[in-house]
Amino acid sequence: MEENHVDHTCEFLMIGGSAGSLEVLFRLLPLLRPDLPFPVALVLHRRNSSDSSLAELLGSKTLNPTQEVEDKEPITPGTIYLAPADYHLLIEQDRTFSLDYSEKINFSRPSIDVSFESAAEIYGPGLVGILLSGANEDGTGGLMAVKRAGGRAVVQNPDTAQMPFMPHYALTHLAIDHVFDTIQMAAFINSLV
Amino acid sequence: MIDEEDIDLLLNDLFDLYGYDFTRYSRASLKRRIVRLCSLDKFPSFAELRYRVRSDPQYLKRFVEEVTVNVTEMFRDPAFYKSVREEVLPVLGTKPFIRIWHAGCSTGEEVYSMAILLKEANLLRRSLLYATDLNPSVLEKVRKGIFPLALMKQYSESYIASGGTHDFSSYYTAQYGQAKFDNELSEKIIISTHNLVSDSSFNEFDLILCRNVLIYFDKDLQDRVLNLFDASLGTLGYLALGTKETLKFSAVHNKFKQLNREKIWKKIM
Numbered sequence: 001m002e003e004n005h006v007d008h009t010c011e012f013l014m015i016g017g018s019a020g021s022l023e024v025l026f027r028l029l030p031l032l033r034p035d036l037p038f039p040v041a042l043v044l045h046r047r048n049s050s051d052s053s054l055a056e057l058l059g060s061k062t063l064n065p066t067q068e069v070e071d072k073e074p075i076t077p078g079t080i081y082l083a084p085a086d087y088h089l090l091i092e093q094d095r096t097f098s099l100d101y102s103e104k105i106n107f108s109r110p111s112i113d114v115s116f117e118s119a120a121e122i123y124g125p126g127l128v129g130i131l132l133s134g135a136n137e138d139g140t141g142g143l144m145a146v147k148r149a150g151g152r153a154v155v156q157n158p159d160t161a162q163m164p165f166m167p168h169y170a171l172t173h174l175a176i177d178h179v180f181d182t183i184q185m186a187a188f189i190n191s192l193v
Numbered sequence: 194m195i196d197e198e199d200i201d202l203l204l205n206d207l208f209d210l211y212g213y214d215f216t217r218y219s220r221a222s223l224k225r226r227i228v229r230l231c232s233l234d235k236f237p238s239f240a241e242l243r244y245r246v247r248s249d250p251q252y253l254k255r256f257v258e259e260v261t262v263n264v265t266e267m268f269r270d271p272a273f274y275k276s277v278r279e280e281v282l283p284v285l286g287t288k289p290f291i292r293i294w295h296a297g298c299s300t301g302e303e304v305y306s307m308a309i310l311l312k313e314a315n316l317l318r319r320s321l322l323y324a325t326d327l328n329p330s331v332l333e334k335v336r337k338g339i340f341p342l343a344l345m346k347q348y349s350e351s352y353i354a355s356g357g358t359h360d361f362s363s364y365y366t367a368q369y370g371q372a373k374f375d376n377e378l379s380e381k382i383i384i385s386t387h388n389l390v391s392d393s394s395f396n397e398f399d400l401i402l403c404r405n406v407l408i409y410f411d412k413d414l415q416d417r418v419l420n421l422f423d424a425s426l427g428t429l430g431y432l433a434l435g436t437k438e439t440l441k442f443s444a445v446h447n448k449f450k451q452l453n454r455e456k457i458w459k460k461i462m
Contacts, residue, residue, distance in 0.1 A: 071408045071437050072219075072415070084437050087408075090221035093197075099408045099437050100222040102262045118221050 008150070010038045010192040011126030012075075012091075014119050016112030016142065018045040018134025020162025024182055025132075026061055029080075031186035034063035037193060039075045043083045043115045045108050045136065055082045071099045083110040090118040106138035116142025125150035128192065130185065132156045134166030140173050147174060154178045154188070195228055195239045203227070203243050211253055213327075214390045215260070217414035226260045233259070254330065262409060263331055266344070267302040269404075270436055271354035274306060276455040278356050281431055282314045285399050291320040294398045294425065296389060296418075297406035298324040301335030301382070306352075307402070308378040309364055313357070317381055323396065325387035332384045338374035345372050389418045394425040401426060404456075405435035412442070419443045423460070432458045 013036075017024065021044060046054065058080070059066030066080040075081070075095045083089035087099040089110050105111035116129050116139065129146040131139040133156055143153040153176050158164035160181045170176060180188060200223070207213045215223060227242075234255075236242040245252050268274050285291050291311075295304045304324045311317040324335050340348075349361035365372040387395070389406070401422050407415050422432055423445045432440075432449065434456040440446040449458035 069437070070439055070441075071435075072412055072442065087437060090219075090225070092219065092221050092411075096412075098219045098221045100219075100225070100262065101264055101405045101408065101435075102222070102226070103264060114225070118225070121221075 007152070008125040010128050012119055012123045013038055013040045013128045013130070013189065013192070014043065014116060015040065015130045015132065016043045016116065016134075016139045017132035018108075018112075018136050018138065018163065018166055020133030020135075023133075023162060024156060025058060027182045028186055028189075029058060029061035031183070031190075032062055032064065033190045036064055036078050036080075036189075039077050040064070040080045041069075041083065041089065041115065041119070042080065043089055043110050043112050045110070045112075045134065045138070046085055058082060069097045069099070071097070073097045083115065085110075088114045090114065091122045093122065095122065106136055108136065108138050112139040113142040113145075117145040120145040120149035120151060123149075123151065127151035128154065130154040130156070131167055131170050133161035133163045135163040136166055137169050139166055140170040143170050143176070144174050152177045154180060154185070156185070157181050195224065195231070199239050199243075200224055200227065203239075203246065206243065206247050207253075207256075210247060211250075212391070213253075213257060213388075217390065217411050219409050219411055222262070222409055223260065226262070230256065230259045258328055258330055261328055263299045263328070265299045265302045265405075266351075267306045267340070267348040268351035268355050268357075269303070270455075271351045271356075273404075273433070273436070273455050273457075274310060274351075274355035276453060276457060277307075277433070278310055278314070280452060281400065281457065282310060282316060284429075285431075286314060286316055288399060289319065291316060291400075292323065292396060292398045293320060294323045294325070294396070294401045296325055296387070296401060296403040296422070298326050298331075298335060299328075300331045300340075301338070302340065302348075303402065303404065304335060304382055305338060305340075305374050305378055308381055309352070309357070310355075311381075312378065313359065317377070320381060322382045323398070324382050324384050327386060327388040327390075329386055332386065335382065335384055336379070338379040338382075339371045340374070342367050342370050342372045389421065390414065394421055396425065397427045398425055398430060399427055400431045400433065402433045404433060405438070407434065407438050416443050416445075419445050423448060426460045428460065430460045432460065434458075 055068040068082045090098040155167035157179050158168040204216050311320045352361045365374045450461045
């Protein structure tokens with residue numbers, strides 16, 4: 001499959017994760033090159049609190065600037081953005097972030113589906129979506145939207161996931177472009193232009 | 194699939210026929226809400242949703258209710274309420290009379306939270322809380338002060354985390370799975386419809402709270418609303434926004450000084 005289509009430039013990388021995904025990011029982020037030519041957004045299920053120390057913790061693992069999103073913030077290439085706890089993360093036509101406090105989706109806020117769907121509308125074939133470890137169905141519907149819009153869908157190899165359910169659920173529901181362990185994922189991201 | 198032109202047509206209808214202006218709402222969120230409503234109410238196509246909105250004023254009511262986000266809770270972000278308790282109320286307490294505006298209050302959970310803080314600071318008797326929303330049906334809930342009993346455990350925990358020392362259940366009466374908050378609180382709440390998009394300033398306030406409302410607006414509309422708040426605040430009045438909202442990018446930001454880590458600003462000129 002992969003050989004058949006010409007890979008589009010990556011304009012936006014969105015990574016969704018739930019239980020067991022932080023450990024992956026702690027290993028993945030230090031492996032990423034420091035001058036990523038596209039923006040990265042991390043949409044993670046986590047405890048509801050206004051505590052923003054997770055962004056600092058993740059930022060300590062990478063040379064790329066890392067920050068929690070504020071409403072209507074412009075999206076800058078090379079920056080790693082973290083979706084704030086208890087808000088859905090959306091993307092506007094003018095490529096700024098929007099936050100939304102509407103109902104939880106898949107028992108989650110932020111919902112990975114919501115962010116993937118929103119990013120797919122804006123970035124289309126320029127979007128790469130990666131789904132990590134988790135014990136929830138969130139993310140699969142979103143990856144379907146990524147694929148429909150012409151983007152690429154990647155999941156963590158369930159055999160390497162602390163909670164294999166989430167990537168496995170995606171694998172059984174749509175045609176995933178790549179299944180990677182952490183090392184392969186880092187090499188893939190570093191090769192994106 | 195609904196495209197941008199469809200949304201534009203619908204928004205034009207809403208403005209031309211009913212005077213509701215959603216054109217400067219944050220489009221990503223608004224579109225999601227419209228798509229959701231279309232599937233919730235099982236419209237076979239977007240054109241049929243549009244026709245229903247145009248031809249049925251009763252349905253318009255539902256449309257406005259569902260498209261605007263009305264999710265809220267009591268004592269959300271306890272650290273914020275702690276800061277109001279410790280840093281804002283002692284200053285407001287020096288005034289003979291305190292006017293507070295909850296702009297875009299939805300079903301009123303935050304208004305009742307504030308009324309409880311005022312009561313505990315012995316300021317409720319000389320305070321008035323103005324609760325406004327564009328949506329008349331949510332204001333009916335504010336008037337009643339009745340919230341689901343099942344949520345009280347969570348609200349009680351947030352109340353305690355905000356520095357509350359009383360028994361939270363002393364503020365309501367439990368009946369039929371509902372918690373009815375005391376009249377002592379609700380009689381200080383003045384309810385009115387007010388649309389931040391089109392209505393103007395109607396009073397001068399000592400504290401304006403508008404938390405997680407601006408996120409649904411685009412930059413231009415945010416600026417309009419922040420100017421409206423600026424015009425509605427007395428000297429040294431306070432403005433409180435949601436934890437991920439900011440004055441930073443707005444034209445009024447140099448008239449305000451942020452109090453601390455919480456999203457509370459003091460009007461300094």
